[in-house]
């Protein structure tokens with residue numbers, strides 16, 4: 001690759017890699033700096049929503065996700081005690097998307113596909129073992145300062161995108177605030193290898209299962225069934241994964257009568273936060289560096305990819321077609337409100353609904369969901385919202 005770089009991306013997560021690929025395909029020279037020695041094998045996100053599949057299709061990635069993932073047309077709303085409440089099939093939104101289903105596929109596979117495809121372009125490179133420490137800029141360029149195994153280095157470019165995740169060093173270096181809150185509990189993901197739909201017939205491949213304290217999101221990913229549920233803030237790792245307690249929590253969701261084989265387990269703190277701006281001069285933010293939310297509804301990565309794709313198109317217009325830099329303000333105007341009004345609002349609502357404590361409100365919500373199933377128009381509206389189609393449409397309507 002030549003010494004002259006047009007765009008530096010910090011972070012080779014899924015958002016950084018997909019954004020880099022789009023730029024490379026347009027003939028833009030791009031350098032991704034990644035702190036880790038290789039792509040991170042991250043099991044966090046697994047849900048890809050219809051508009052994301054539509055967008056990734058243009059990069060020939062959707063077929064790869066489908067080949068290594070699970071196509072999941074339906075979502076279920078259940079209750080731990082009352083069982084199935086309602087089920088919705090994305091087939092009813094086939095007039096709105098070429099992919100009327102979710103695909104469940106681990107996020108690291110997406111980063112891998114995009115990185116491999118990017119490697120075919122001589123003007124695109126990922127440098128590993130390069131933790132970025134800070135960013136400076138003037139009117140002409142932006143400079144990224146980073147460490148390497150051989151000592152500190154810096155590199156300059158026309159533009160820089162911080163895709164370095166929720167603790168973004170780029171965002172901190174630019175003194176961009178990250179207002180919001182941290183939930184007063186922790187979230188467990190426990191991935192079991194047993195086929196839960198055979199153990200517990202009728203269980204869907206994506207199920208939102210409500211309960212005041214023992215709610216759960218159950219997702220069938222290609223290799224696991226992933227149980228995501230809350231635990232008290234002061235519970236230790238040992239207590240959370242102590243055999244009896246762990247098996248109690250999983251059996252509460254899908255009674256097995258014996259122990260599930262849990263192959264992968266993690267505990268997360270969860271935040272709801274949005275950066276106060278997505279642009280500072282020649283520096284931009286995308287993905288978790290710009291916004292984080294709870295995982296109920298699977299919107300964080302999807303929203304991050306929508307950012308990266310939107311931003312890449314604008315940078316291509318500026319760098320290849322001489323469009324005005326004001327487009328970068330439009331990126332902020334189009335994507336930031338969506339993170340606040342759609343993704344934050346929806347994910348907070350999703351969690352609240354799952355954990356509702358008032359029995360009357362729970363019953364009312366269940367009745368609403370059941371009656372929605374009998375009303376096709378309202379069912380379509382629900383899926384347009386949960387599948388993020390409404391958010392993408394709103395974003396594109398903003399000037």
Ligand SMILES: Cc1cc2nc3c(=O)[nH]c(=O)nc-3n(C[C@H](O)[C@H](O)[C@H](O)COP(=O)(O)OP(=O)(O)OC[C@H]3O[C@@H](n4cnc5c(N)ncnc54)[C@H](O)[C@@H]3O)c2cc1C
Nearest residue numbers: 011013015035044045046047132165287288298300301302
């Ligand atoms: C339990 C759980 C389940 C989830 N499920 C879903 C889901 O189903 N659907 C969904 O849409 N979202 C989901 N999410 C959210 C999703 O995982 C994130 O939104 C997604 O990982 C964001 O991608 P990213 O590329 O922006 O950041 P990351 O994946 O965090 O990648 C950031 C990259 O930057 C690198 N980096 C960090 N600091 C530096 C530095 N200083 N210098 C250089 N490199 C650096 C990191 O090593 C990493 O490779 C879930 C999250 C959790 C916790």
